[in-house]
Amino acid sequence: MRVTRYEPGTPCWVDMGSPDPAATAEFYRGLFGWDFVDTGPDTGGYQLCTVRGLPVAGIGSQQEPGPPWWTTYVSVADVDGTTEAVLRAGGQVLAEPLDVMEIGTMAVFADPLGATFSAWQPGNMAGAELVNETGALCWNELATRDLARSEAFYHSVFGWAAKTHVYGPTSYTEWHLGGRTIGGMMPMDERWPADRSPHWLVYFAVEGTGAAVRRATEHGGAVTVPDTDTPAGKFAVLTDRHGATFAVITLAGAATNIA
DSSP states (O other): OBOSOOOTTSEEEEEEEESSHHHHHHHHHHHHOOEEEEOOGGGTTOEEEEETTEEEEEEEEOOSSSSOOEEEEEEOSOHHHHHHHHHHTTOEEEEEEEEETTTEEEEEEEOTTSOEEEEEEESSOOSOSBOSSTTSEEEEEEEESOHHHHHHHHHHHHOOEEEEEEETTEEEEEEEETTEEEEEEEEOOTTSOTTOOOEEEEEEEOSOHHHHHHHHHHTTOEEEEEEEEETTEEEEEEEOTTOOEEEEEEESSOOOOOO
């Protein structure tokens, strides 16, 4: 699905900082068939990951210690206003609003439970130009240790409404905005390692989850959650060769997280 604009409050982009961007690019090229466009020295060699010539994600140099991670960006109309809303709702500002040339303005936040995410006020780039197709972003999911606090925070900042479905001993929450499902949330129960922090997980669409898992391991990745059937499709959680966690899924039907 081609996208030229995102409604404010919709996840619109994902990127990561890697300790070895060239090796990371080769991993994802082998997994998804991505091509790459180097945006030049003004952006520190930030690479646009592309499918059929359309940007779907980004890879830059890691600036912080620790394992790399994929960051979810939410489109906003006013990043300064979003920054104020985050603070009012009990979140933290990790990076103040920053103009990225004429491309847009970004800021980095942590919610009250510690999950990090970014806001993107578009300039001449709205975000990913292809979604919900093979090799492209198709879902963003929050894992949290306190559903109620997370629900209150994201409702306050982005106006998201939470719709929770109970499945026996567990549950899954869908984020809704303007009548659309734009992401998900799941509880971190006793099955999660005690040292695993709340976080956002990004999902990329693939044509076959089992085959994607094999490609990932062949290129130096690892399996965190083996391929599992869900109503949305068969998914697996993986780490790349440097430890960044992400998910792949063979969608059972049309995804609806994009305006």
